[in-house]
Structure formats: structure tokens, C-alpha cells
Amino acid sequence: MRCALYYSNKDIKIIEKNVPKITDGEVLMRVEASGICGSDVIEWYRRDKVPLVLGHEVTGVITGVGKNVKGYKVGDRICAAHHVPCNTCKYCLSGHQTVCETLRTTNFDPGGFSEFLRLPEINVKNGVYLLPDSVSFEKGTFVEPLACVVRGQRLAGVKPADTVVVIGSGLAGLLHINLLRATGASRIIATDINGKRLEYAKKFGADYVFNAGDKNIDLPEAVKEINDGFLADIVILSTGADNAIVQGLKSVRRGGTVLFFGAADEGAKLPLSINEIFWRTEVTLLSSYAGSILDHRAALELIRSKRINVKDMITNRLPLKDIARGFELTAKAQDSLKVIINPND
Numbered sequence: 001m002r003c004a005l006y007y008s009n010k011d012i013k014i015i016e017k018n019v020p021k022i023t024d025g026e027v028l029m030r031v032e033a034s035g036i037c038g039s040d041v042i043e044w045y046r047r048d049k050v051p052l053v054l055g056h057e058v059t060g061v062i063t064g065v066g067k068n069v070k071g072y073k074v075g076d077r078i079c080a081a082h083h084v085p086c087n088t089c090k091y092c093l094s095g096h097q098t099v100c101e102t103l104r105t106t107n108f109d110p111g112g113f114s115e116f117l118r119l120p121e122i123n124v125k126n127g128v129y130l131l132p133d134s135v136s137f138e139k140g141t142f143v144e145p146l147a148c149v150v151r152g153q154r155l156a157g158v159k160p161a162d163t164v165v166v167i168g169s170g171l172a173g174l175l176h177i178n179l180l181r182a183t184g185a186s187r188i189i190a191t192d193i194n195g196k197r198l199e200y201a202k203k204f205g206a207d208y209v210f211n212a213g214d215k216n217i218d219l220p221e222a223v224k225e226i227n228d229g230f231l232a233d234i235v236i237l238s239t240g241a242d243n244a245i246v247q248g249l250k251s252v253r254r255g256g257t258v259l260f261f262g263a264a265d266e267g268a269k270l271p272l273s274i275n276e277i278f279w280r281t282e283v284t285l286l287s288s289y290a291g292s293i294l295d296h297r298a299a300l301e302l303i304r305s306k307r308i309n310v311k312d313m314i315t316n317r318l319p320l321k322d323i324a325r326g327f328e329l330t331a332k333a334q335d336s337l338k339v340i341i342n343p344n345d
């Protein structure tokens with residue numbers, strides 16, 4: 001089988017590998033669609049682990065099941081999670097399944113940008129979701145990224161009628177905006193430095209958009225003007241740029257919440273004083289990482305019910321041999337949103 005071996009965003013080689021062999025508790029899947037994630041192109045995060053086969057937003061068909069596998073059969077259409085929790089450790093039992101030590105060490109083999117994948121036993125148990133007939137393979141690749149977004153908003157406690165600012169309107173930011181629209185936030189304010197992305201932000205549900213590159217815009221003041229004199233109930237940081245993060249921190253109301261979603265730029269720091277952020281503010285700074293089983297199930301249901309318009313977020317479809325182009329588009333982060341690779345094309 002063919003798979004894509006990643007060295008850097010500009011160096012990806014298509015190699016031949018044997019189709020993995022499965023044992024009694026394992027499943028073999030043929031990958032039908034595999035999304036490129038924003039985290040796939042963070043070079044500093046991958047630097048010490050390369051070369052490796054990336055790809056963790058996958059859907060496909062089961063082509064082999066071990067004799068002890070229950071609940072799945074050859075021909076099933078599935079979505080599979082790469083990292084899965086143990087469900088028994090201190091982290092899992094306290095509701096933080098996504099920081100579980102097991103979750104950090106589990107993975108499918110060799111990675112989503114491959115014709116076939118072996119799902120180890122624990123992945124089969126805690127990370128396989130049957131795709132309803134109405135959910136295409138392409139749409140199913142959004143289960144993982146949307147699960148991360150669902151989790152972030154769940155932990156942040158977003159409520160109907162909240163005013164929410166989303167800083168950064170890349171793919172993750174747009175999923176946040178679309179979910180806010182679906183779950184009833186009353187004022188959705190989005191920023192980005194790219195005009196095209198601000199158009200997307202409007203399309204997917206933002207009520208107000210601001211170009212963060214425009215020096216004449218004072219975001220906290222703009223939020224107050226929109227929100228009856230108040231800053232935002234919730235700010236979602238969906239960008240790594242530190243000046244954008246400062247703008248976000250200054251845009252939350254007293255008693256509000258700032259969600260740190262995703263990785264910041266390498267070495268990014270908070271140049272604000274602790275007193276400025278916390279003293280007499282009761283502001284909560286919160287982070288979320290990845291998605292739990294509950295979040296994956298919710299994401300799949302939001303996609304099935306079409307509450308989230310993932311279809312229109314797909315801008316590029318490429319065969320495996322053109323994956324380098326897909327990484328280039330995702331790393332540039334200009335007009336493209338989600339790039340889907342079809343490893344069997």
C-alpha cells in the first residue's frame with residue numbers, strides 16, 4: 001500500500017509499505033477520506049518526531065476484523081479516533097479524558113494518510129464510530145475536529161444568548177462560529193487578518209466581523225458598542241498570534257471566560273500583568289484539548305442532523321500523490337479551508 005511520509009511541510013514522500021497485519025482484537029480499515037488538520041502543519045510540534053505518517057481525521061470501510069472483535073464487521077463504514085482514553089485513570093475519572101496518559105500514547109497504524117489503517121484493540125473499544133448512511137466519508141472526517149470544538153465550548157459553558165468573540169477564523173474558528181450559531185449564542189463576533197476568512201466567518205454564522213490587521217479597530221471598544229456597553233461573555237482564542245491573544249484577553253467582561261483553544265505560536269507569551277487580567281475581575285482562563293468519546297458522539301450527531309455545515313468548509317479534494325500541495329495550502333492558510341485527501345485515489 002502507499003502512504004505519505006512527512007518530514008516537513010515542504011518535504012513529504014509517498015512510500016510503499018506492507019498492509020498492516022491485524023491480531024484477534026484488531027480491525028483493518030481502508031481509508032476513504034482523510035482531512036489535513038491545522039495541527040499537521042505546525043512544524044515545531046512535529047520536529048522531534050519526524051519522519052512519520054500523519055493524518056488523524058479519517059473515515060473508511062472495515063476490510064478485516066479479528067476473531068474477538070464484537071460490534072463491527074467487514075463492510076461497515078466508520079470514523080476512527082487516533083488517540084483514545086483508558087476511561088479508568090485519575091484524569092479520565094475526573095472528566096479530563098483528553099489528558100489521559102493512555103490517550104497520549106495510543107495511535108492507529110501507520111497514520112491517516114495511508115491506504116489502510118490498523119486499529120489496535122483499545123482504539124476498536126474506545127474510538128470507533130459507525131457512520132450513518134447519510135454522512136459521507138468526507139463529512140465524517142469532521143467528527144474529530146468538531147469534537148474538539150464541542151469540548152471547548154462545553155468546558156467554557158457557552159449558553160444561549162451569550163455574546164461570544166472568536167479570535168481567528170481559520171477552520172477551527174469557523175467550526176466554533178457555526179457551533180455557536182447552532183446552539184444559540186445571540187451575538188457572534190469574529191476576527192481574522194484575512195478578508196476572505198472574514199467572509200467565511202459571516203457565511204458560517206458570525207454577526208459581526210473585524211479585520212484584526214486594521215490598526216483603526218479597537219476590538220474591546222467595538223465589542224462594547226455591539227453588546228450594550230459590555231465586553232463579551234466568552235472569548236475563544238482560535239489563533240496562535242500573541243497580539244491577537246492580548247486583544248482577546250482585553251475583550252472579556254468581568255466574570256467571563258477566555259478559552260485557549262489549540263496551540264499558540266512557538267514561544268508565545270502573555271505580556272499582560274496578572275493584576276490586569278485577574279485582580280477584581282473574576283475572569284476564568286480555560287484550556288481544552290482534543291475531544292472525548294462524548295464529544296465525538298455529539299460531533300457526529302451535529303453533522304448527521306446538518307446543524308453544522310461541514311460540507312461547505314471543504315475547499316480542496318486531492319489524491320494521495322498530491323498531498324504535498326494539500327500541506328502547502330493548509331500551511332499558507334489563505335483561501336483554502338479543509339483539504340481532504342483520498343488515499344485510495
Ligand SMILES: [Zn+2]
Pocket residue numbers: 037038039056057144145
Ligand atoms: Zn485535528
Ligand SMILES: [Zn+2]
Pocket residue numbers: 085086087088089090091092093097100101102103
Ligand atoms: Zn485515562
